[in-house]
Amino acid sequence: MIVIEQATKKIGRNTVLKDVNLNFKEGTIYGLRGRNGAGKTMLLRAIAGLIKLDSGRILVNNQQIRKEISFPKSLGILIENNNVLPDFTLKKNLQLLAKIKKIATDEMIDDAILRVGFNPNDKRKVRQFSLGMKQRAAIAQAIFEKPDLILLDEPTNAIDVEGVREMRKIFELEKKRGASIILASHNPEDLNVLADEIIVMAEGRVVNEK
Numbered sequence: 001m002i003v004i005e006q007a008t009k010k011i012g013r014n015t016v017l018k019d020v021n022l023n024f025k026e027g028t029i030y031g032l033r034g035r036n037g038a039g040k041t042m043l044l045r046a047i048a049g050l051i052k053l054d055s056g057r058i059l060v061n062n063q064q065i066r067k068e069i070s071f072p073k074s075l076g077i078l079i080e081n082n083n084v085l086p087d088f089t090l091k092k093n094l095q096l097l098a099k100i101k102k103i104a105t106d107e108m109i110d111d112a113i114l115r116v117g118f119n120p121n122d123k124r125k126v127r128q129f130s131l132g133m134k135q136r137a138a139i140a141q142a143i144f145e146k147p148d149l150i151l152l153d154e155p156t157n158a159i160d161v162e163g164v165r166e167m168r169k170i171f172e173l174e175k176k177r178g179a180s181i182i183l184a185s186h187n188p189e190d191l192n193v194l195a196d197e198i199i200v201m202a203e204g205r206v207v208n209e210k
């Protein structure tokens with residue numbers, strides 16, 4: 001589904017991705033780990049079309065990112081500071097996004113809100129949410145359109161223990177539905193429980209894949 005060939009990206013003098021070669025299949029969870037600054041977020045950003053590679057290429061369903069298509073067509077994303085709009089309710093956020101791709105029905109929106117533990121009639125704006133609640137909201141945003149590819153950068157680091165179990169169940173169900181999930185995490189338990197394959201990065205390179 002995703003093929004990464006010789007992906008290299010420099011920022012100034014810093015090579016943040018170096019000759020990365022990877023293949024990702026559908027219905028699989030890939031755990032991405034590595035030290036701070038290893039390049040995990042950069043890899044996710046490159047797959048999402050958010051940064052331009054200096055050399056190499058990324059194909060999603062045989063289409064080259066930032067050449068044939070700007071970004072993967074069916075993509076759910078939670079990267080770094082989640083980008084749920086603070087001045088709206090979660091439901092309004094999802095309704096606004098739904099207007100872009102016109103995939104999600106009202107039912108799908110309510111279902112995603114319920115799955116991350118909120119009431120679809122909740123009148124609170126996202127700015128009134130705690131950090132963990134914002135992270136749940138961002139997870140709802142990443143899954144509500146049932147995308148083929150889900151990129152998650154530290155999706156559970158602010159979520160309470162029970163919540164982490166609930167979010168893991170969500171990711172498992174998304175995988176069963178057939179989605180490919182790439183999950184960057186520093187939480188060894190997240191990776192052990194969820195990942196079918198682990199990719200280890202260091203200094204922009206993939207140093208171990210199994």
Ligand SMILES: Nc1ncnc2c1ncn2[C@@H]1O[C@H](COP(=O)(O)OP(=O)(O)OP(=O)(O)O)[C@@H](O)[C@H]1O
Pocket residue numbers: 011014016034035036037038039040041042043
């Ligand atoms: N906006 C930026 N401008 C310049 N360099 C950056 C920028 N963002 C990240 N980098 C550099 O890119 C490299 C890879 O960073 P990246 O965020 O991908 O690491 P990471 O593996 O996700 O780390 P962490 O575990 O801390 O999230 C680092 O050397 C970092 O300093």
